[in-house]
Amino acid sequence: MPTPSLDQLRVLAEVVDCGSFSAAARRLGRTQPVISYSIANLEALLGLTLFERGKRRPILTDSGAAVLAYARRMCLLSDELQAGVDNLVKGLEGEIALAVDVLYPAERLAELLGRFAAEFPGVALRIESVPLGRVLQLVELSTCVLGISGLFHDWPDDIEPRDFGYLQMVPVASPDHPLAAYAKAPPMAVLREHLQLILDDASGLTHGRSLAVSGVRTWRVTDFDTKLALLRAGIGWGHMPLHRVDDDLRQDRLVRLAVPIRQHGEQSFTLIHRVDTPPGRAGSWLARLLVEHG
Numbered sequence: 335m336p337t338p339s340l341d342q343l344r345v346l347a348e349v350v351d352c353g354s355f356s357a358a359a360r361r362l363g364r365t366q367p368v369i370s371y372s373i374a375n376l377e378a379l380l381g382l383t384l385f386e387r388g389k390r391r392p393i394l395t396d397s398g399a400a401v402l403a404y405a406r407r408m409c410l411l412s413d414e415l416q417a418g419v420d421n422l423v424k425g426l427e428g429e430i431a432l433a434v435d436v437l438y439p440a441e442r443l444a445e446l447l448g449r450f451a452a453e454f455p456g457v458a459l460r461i462e463s464v465p466l467g468r469v470l471q472l473v474e475l476s477t478c479v480l481g482i483s484g485l486f487h488d489w490p491d492d493i494e495p496r497d498f499g500y501l502q503m504v505p506v507a508s509p510d511h512p513l514a515a516y517a518k519a520p521p522m523a524v525l526r527e528h529l530q531l532i533l534d535d536a537s538g539l540t541h542g543r544s545l546a547v548s549g550v551r552t553w554r555v556t557d558f559d560t561k562l563a564l565l566r567a568g569i570g571w572g573h574m575p576l577h578r579v580d581d582d583l584r585q586d587r588l589v590r591l592a593v594p595i596r597q598h599g600e601q602s603f604t605l606i607h608r609v610d611t612p613p614g615r616a617g618s619w620l621a622r623l624l625v626e627h628g
Contacts (some may be wrong), residue, residue: 342379345358345369346373373385391587418456426616430479430617431442431475436533463530465534465557470483471476485604501602507565508572514589529571533554536556606622
C-alpha cells in the first residue's frame with residue numbers, strides 16, 4: 335500500500351483541530367476544495383472512511399480516530415526533526431547530558447530547566463541524578479557535559495569549576511529519638527553512641543573523608559527518600575538538606591538537633607565541565623543560567 339504523505343497527515347490533523355475544512359484551509363493558506371481533495375485522496379489511499387458523512391462538522395469515524403493518532407505522531411516527529419536540523423545548522427547541540435547531585439533542590443532545577451526549554455525547545459536534555467562523587471565521574475568520563483556537584487572538592491586540572499548558590503545541611507531526628515531531648519548540644523561521646531544515617535557515595539571518591547560522620551555505628555543509604563523514611567521512623571539521626579525537611583520540621587515529624595559540630599553546615603554548589611570538551615551554545619546558556627540564578 336502506498337504510504338500517505340506527511341502533508342496529507344498534517345491536513346487531517348488540522349481539520350480535526352480547527353473543527354472545519356474551511357478553518358483548516360485558512361490556517362494552511364489553501365482553499366477549501368484543496369483540503370477536501372487532500373482528505374478524499376487520503377481516504378482512497380488507505381481504503382478507509384475517516385469522517386462521518388452528512389454531518390455539519392467533521393466528526394471522525396473510529397478508523398479516523400486511529401489514523402489521527404498515527405498522524406499526530408508523524409507530524410510531531412517531523413517537527414522534532416526540523417527543529418533538530420535547525421539546531422545543528424545554528425551550531426546547537428542535539429542533546430545535553432546533565433549530572434545533578436541529589437543534594438540539589440529539584441524544584442529549583444525544574445524552574446531553571448523550564449526556562450531552558452522555552453529558549454531551546456529543540457534541544458533534548460538528559461538528566462542523571464546521582465550522589466556526591468558520581469557527578470564528577472560522569473563529567474570526567476564525558477558521559478555528561480555539565481555537572482552540578484554538592485561536594486567540596488579539590489577539582490582535577492581537567493575540570494573547570496564554578497561555585498554558585500549554596501547548600502545547607504541540618505542534623506535531624508524523630509521527635510521520639512533520645513537525642514531530641516537535648517536542648518543543648520550533648521558531648522560528642524553521647525552523639526557517637528547513636529546510629530547515624532549516611533548518604534553513601536558509590537563513586538568511592540570520598541572514601542576516607544569524614545563528610546560529617548560522627549557516629550560509631552552507621553547505616554549507609556544511596557538515596558534521600560530512604561534516609562528520610564528511616565529518620566521519620568526514629569531509626570537513627572542524620573544530616574539532611576534543609577529544603578528536603580522543611581515540611582517535616584514544620585509539622586513536627588522531625589526535629590532539628592543540637593550537635594557539637596557542623597550545626598549550620600553550609601557550602602556552595604559547583605558547576606563543572608571538562609576543560610577540553612566545554613558545552614556548546616545551548617549548554618553554555620544553561621551553565622550561565624545555573625550560575626546566575628541557581
